Amino acid sequence: MSLKRIDLLICCGSGCVSAGALKIKERFHAVLTEKGMTNEINIIETGCMGPCDYGPVMVIYPEGVFYKHVSVDDVSEIVEEHFIKGRPVKRLMMQDSEDQVIASKKDIPFYQKQVKVALANCGYIDPESLDEYIATSGYEALGTILTTMTPQQTIDVVKASGLRGRGGGGFPTHMKWQMVLDATADQKYVICNGDEGDPGAFMDRSLLEGDPHRVLEGMMIAAFAMGASKGYFYIRAEYPLAIKRIKMAIEQAREVGLIGENIFESKFCFDAEVRTGAGAFVCGEETALIHSIEGSRGNPTPKPPYPAIKGLWDMPTVVNNVETFGNLTTIFLKGADWFASMGTETSKGTKVFALTGDIRNTGLVEVPMGITLRELIFEVGGGIINDKKFKAVQLGGPSGGCLTAEHLDVAVDYESLKEKGAMMGSGGVIVMNDNNCMVNVAKYFLDFSVDESCGKCSPCRIGLKQMYDIMERITRGEGQEGDIDELLRLGETIKQLSLCGLGQTAPNPVLSTIRYFRDEYESHIRDKSCQTKVCLNLMHFDIDKDKCIGCSLCARKCPVTCISGSREEKYTIHQVDCVKCGNCLDVCPVKAVTKVPGIHADVIAVNEIKCDMED
Amino acid sequence: MKTLTDLKKIREKAQEEMKLRGSNTRIKIVVGMGTSGIAMGAREVMKTFLEEIASRNLTDVLVTQTGEKGLSSMEPVVDVVEDDKPKVTYGNMTPDKVKKVIVEHIVNGRIVSDYVVATGN
Amino acid sequence: MYKEICNKYAPTKDNLIYILHDIQDTHPQHYISEEAVEVVSEYLKVPANHIFGVLTFYSMYSTKPRGTNIIRLCESPPCYIKGSDNILRKLKTMLSVNVGETTKDGAFTLELAACLGVCGNAPVMMVNDDVYGDLTEEKIEEIIGKIRGGN
Numbered sequence: 081m082s083l084k085r086i087d088l089l090i091c092c093g094s095g096c097v098s099a100g101a102l103k104i105k106e107r108f109h110a111v112l113t114e115k116g117m118t119n120e121i122n123i124i125e126t127g128c129m130g131p132c133d134y135g136p137v138m139v140i141y142p143e144g145v146f147y148k149h150v151s152v153d154d155v156s157e158i159v160e161e162h163f164i165k166g167r168p169v170k171r172l173m174m175q176d177s178e179d180q181v182i183a184s185k186k187d188i189p190f191y192q193k194q195v196k197v198a199l200a201n202c203g204y205i206d207p208e209s210l211d212e213y214i215a216t217s218g219y220e221a222l223g224t225i226l227t228t229m230t231p232q233q234t235i236d237v238v239k240a241s242g243l244r245g246r247g248g249g250g251f252p253t254h255m256k257w258q259m260v261l262d263a264t265a266d267q268k269y270v271i272c273n274g275d276e277g278d279p280g281a282f283m284d285r286s287l288l289e290g291d292p293h294r295v296l297e298g299m300m301i302a303a304f305a306m307g308a309s310k311g312y313f314y315i316r317a318e319y320p321l322a323i324k325r326i327k328m329a330i331e332q333a334r335e336v337g338l339i340g341e342n343i344f345e346s347k348f349c350f351d352a353e354v355r356t357g358a359g360a361f362v363c364g365e366e367t368a369l370i371h372s373i374e375g376s377r378g379n380p381t382p383k384p385p386y387p388a389i390k391g392l393w394d395m396p397t398v399v400n401n402v403e404t405f406g407n408l409t410t411i412f413l414k415g416a417d418w419f420a421s422m423g424t425e426t427s428k429g430t431k432v433f434a435l436t437g438d439i440r441n442t443g444l445v446e447v448p449m450g451i452t453l454r455e456l457i458f459e460v461g462g463g464i465i466n467d468k469k470f471k472a473v474q475l476g477g478p479s480g481g482c483l484t485a486e487h488l489d490v491a492v493d494y495e496s497l498k499e500k501g502a503m504m505g506s507g508g509v510i511v512m513n514d515n516n517c518m519v520n521v522a523k524y525f526l527d528f529s530v531d532e533s534c535g536k537c538s539p540c541r542i543g544l545k546q547m548y549d550i551m552e553r554i555t556r557g558e559g560q561e562g563d564i565d566e567l568l569r570l571g572e573t574i575k576q577l578s579l580c581g582l583g584q585t586a587p588n589p590v591l592s593t594i595r596y597f598r599d600e601y602e603s604h605i606r607d608k609s610c611q612t613k614v615c616l617n618l619m620h621f622d623i624d625k626d627k628c629i630g631c632s633l634c635a636r637k638c639p640v641t642c643i644s645g646s647r648e649e650k651y652t653i654h655q656v657d658c659v660k661c662g663n664c665l666d667v668c669p670v671k672a673v674t675k676v677p678g679i680h681a682d683v684i685a686v687n688e689i690k691c692d693m694e695d
Numbered sequence: 696m697k698t699l700t701d702l703k704k705i706r707e708k709a710q711e712e713m714k715l716r717g718s719n720t721r722i723k724i725v726v727g728m729g730t731s732g733i734a735m736g737a738r739e740v741m742k743t744f745l746e747e748i749a750s751r752n753l754t755d756v757l758v759t760q761t762g763e764k765g766l767s768s769m770e771p772v773v774d775v776v777e778d779d780k781p782k783v784t785y786g787n788m789t790p791d792k793v794k795k796v797i798v799e800h801i802v803n804g805r806i807v808s809d810y811v812v813a814t815g816n
Numbered sequence: 817m818y819k820e821i822c823n824k825y826a827p828t829k830d831n832l833i834y835i836l837h838d839i840q841d842t843h844p845q846h847y848i849s850e851e852a853v854e855v856v857s858e859y860l861k862v863p864a865n866h867i868f869g870v871l872t873f874y875s876m877y878s879t880k881p882r883g884t885n886i887i888r889l890c891e892s893p894p895c896y897i898k899g900s901d902n903i904l905r906k907l908k909t910m911l912s913v914n915v916g917e918t919t920k921d922g923a924f925t926l927e928l929a930a931c932l933g934v935c936g937n938a939p940v941m942m943v944n945d946d947v948y949g950d951l952t953e954e955k956i957e958e959i960i961g962k963i964r965g966g967n
């Protein structure tokens with residue numbers, strides 16, 4: 081007999097866990113036990129609810145009350161006030177622009193433009209409960225397919241839905257499947273690519289953590305459609321929770337016979353295993369991934385042969401992304417037409433994005449394809465944090481490009497983004513305000529690719545390093561005339577000659593920032609000035625004598641004692657010795673210290689003398 | 696689990712377990728759990744509702760709570776909210792009265808007018 | 817000890833990555849020694865130089881002894897935008913180590929990592945399997961202090 085009257089859903093995605101969600105859960109257990117209320121309240125750990133910035137977050141049903149930034153100290157109050165007296169704790173609720181409290185999760189603007197397909201259950205069900213997944217029509221699509229459809233019919237539905245791969249390339253899903261179905265072989269494999277290494281991307285982690293059975297069911301549908309009987313989840317080792325959840329899902333499915341022989345009394349037999357990476361971004365590339373599963377170095381190999389012909393252990397293999405699998409069950413339950421009714425001509429359905437950077441609502445969102453960047457960043461994402469100005473957005477991580485304010489009305493679909501020099505990528509959306517130096521940001525993306533290049537082919541290994549060295553020089557203040565042209569030349573060559581997608585796309589952040597922020601490159605190179613005051617060699621600190629009260633704090637905190645003065649004369653920085661530690665800026669009580677773009681005249685003079693002496 | 700029918704059975708049971716999160720409720724019972732309500736026995740009232748609903752296996756009835764409603768003299772106060780019908784408010788509730796409300800109003804749709812203290816909003 | 821770990825897995829080459837993870841996690845100094853490589857090589861019937869190739873390819877494996885706790889601070893752009901360089905400076909001064917080094921007491925090794933996939937809470941680091949997000953200099957003191965205290 082169930083006396084439960086409240087479902088308390090605590091988000092236990094990695095974001096909220098990193099903010100302390102598990103401690104809060106323990107505290108709830110303790111307080112409810114103490115009050116003798118454990119039989120009235122269900123505590124459910126869910127996957128990521130999306131708004132990671134507000135973590136730890138939780139939703140309380142039946143009312144659907146949403147709490148943010150909950151701390152261990154708030155637990156007693158929630159129990160006392162909300163659970164016992166029925167008065168939701170207003171100060172933990174979201175507020176709208178007029179400071180009105182938002183009572184229910186469904187009224188929060190962050191959720192309103194979203195359409196959840198792959199993420200439908202994330203943050204709603206307990207990912208460790210097979211029953212809860214089944215309650216949301218889980219495994220019904222698989223059961224129906226196995227008992228009423230042929231593999232070809234299954235592929236045809238996917239074709240009609242227009243589903244394209246969510247792993248970055250946007251390759252039509254049905255085409256890969258068809259190739260494998262048409263191949264004859266004793267054994268075929270299906271692989272779920274959960275290597276997600278793009279900086280700024282965590283869609284796949286959240287889906288694996290939050291709704292593992294959905295991904296497993298999607299994989300099984302794919303397996304049936306192409307005649308594979310064995311599946312592998314390849315998940316990066318940095319995602320221990322995702323690994324645990326998917327292993328658990330496989331075990332649960334095996335126990336009740338959803339995995340095994342003659343599933344749903346059909347001829348279909350299937351088994352799945354989990355493999356992990358060990359910290360190599362390039363293993364997300366499908367041929368590299370296959371080598372890694374085989375127990376080797378994850379070096380990419382040239383295509384063709386495509387994995388669909390010669391994949392894992394030389395057998396026909398399909399590699400699909402986690403989110404691609406996550407869409408399948410709903411396509412079959414609600415119909416291909418329903419799915420295809422969302423999105424644009426060439427990009428159907430919805431896409432999950434991870435919003436990060438200088439945006440108010442960082443976190444995970446799912447929106448229809450074709451939504452504009454403006455809607456995505458300003459309506460769903462809540463705009464730029466601290467009311468700063470929007471400067472640029474990087475889509476597609478280190479393989480993608482940046483777009484600027486003038487592109488805010490571009491539709492988010494595979495083709496429109498490509499045309500503008502960016503790409504959909506796997507769904508990372510890194511938003512930057514006008515404090516960011518684009519030359520410096522591009523350098524950081526390039527640094528990532530240099531680190532992650534597997535070194536197998538020289539354009540990528542040597543070329544990227546050359547590009548990086550130039551970028552390094554420019555940000556150090558030693559840029560030369562012609563550097564921009566050299567970057568462009570190198571970039572184009574590397575794109576053309578590299579073996580795998582890493583090298584073929586790694587120059588994009590540099591190329592796209594040159595395209596849209598060429599003036600910043602030029603002022604770094606010619607004027608030796610970083611307008612955003614990020615590049616330390618191209619800016620200096622200065623004390624405003626009118627503001628300075630002569631307190632001497634900065635002088636005392638300066639590690640190289642290059643600040644001197646007196647109460648009467650005020651203080652001055654001896655620019656030549658300054659190491660740009662920024663201590664003076666931090667300690668000044670009256671904000672008299674400021675950052676100024678460009679190299680200080682004294683430093684230029686000294687540098688010139690040095691040069692002359694060297695000559 | 697071997698057939699779609701097996702799956703359906705599990706699903707129905709699991710949905711029942713998750714109904715607090717769902718929207719297939721016909722009637723919502725809202726118990727006033729302010730300080731005075733609790734002082735007058737609202738927790739017992741709430742418990743009785745939960746027990747009765749569980750033992751009768753009423754799957755489309757939901758019990759929730761609210762704060763002080765300003766009817767202190769009539770606590771414990773309970774609202775019965777049904778789609779498309781005016782809200783019915785019962786006052787001075789006790790566990791015995793709850794049982795009667797369940798049988799008459801919730802199961803058979805007959806308002807127990809003796810206990811009613813207000814209707815509509 | 818290495819043999820015991822091997823025995824948990826079927827002797828096929830595709831288990832190599834798992835076995836190496838297990839060996840490294842089990843070792844108190846979180847690394848894979850030459851001796852371990854010999855044992856694995858024998859067990860899987862895979863040449864030792866193949867195993868060394870794998871070890872050097874993947875960034876999570878270490879062939880040198882490390883501290884009890886491995887700190888992996890994310891250095892990827894979204895964390896950088898949110899100030900990971902300040903956190904790195906704080907960690908370096910607090911632990912008196914450079915990147916790749918281990919504290920004198922052997923308690924911590926400081927490493928940099930590529931995106932840990934928790935960028936919504938940037939800057940982020942992992943200490944062993946635990947993720948810490950929204951890092952500030954104060955939080956670093958608290959976290960390191962707690963781990964130190966717990967040992």
Ligand SMILES: Cc1cc2nc3c(=O)[nH]c(=O)nc-3n(C[C@H](O)[C@H](O)[C@H](O)COP(=O)(O)O)c2cc1C
Pocket residue numbers: 244245246247248249250251253273274275276277278361362363364365366367399400401402404506580581582
């Ligand atoms: C360097 C590199 C890294 C990649 N990383 C991933 C990844 O983490 N996850 C992913 O699904 N695809 C990744 N891909 C794309 C895969 O090679 C492959 O196209 C994809 O898994 C196919 O799945 P889909 O058709 O469902 O998108 C990467 C490609 C390259 C070149």
Ligand code: SF4
Pocket residue numbers: 362379380532533534535536537538540541578579580581582583584
């Ligand atoms: S392009 Fe780069 S990552 Fe790809 S195979 Fe060549 S060296 Fe390796």
Ligand code: SF4
Pocket residue numbers: 623627628629630631632633634635651667668669670671672673
């Ligand atoms: S800290 Fe500020 S006010 Fe004090 S001496 Fe330095 S610049 Fe002047």
Ligand code: FES
Pocket residue numbers: 279280281890891892893894895896930931932933934935938939940
């Ligand atoms: S960029 Fe640091 S966790 Fe992703």
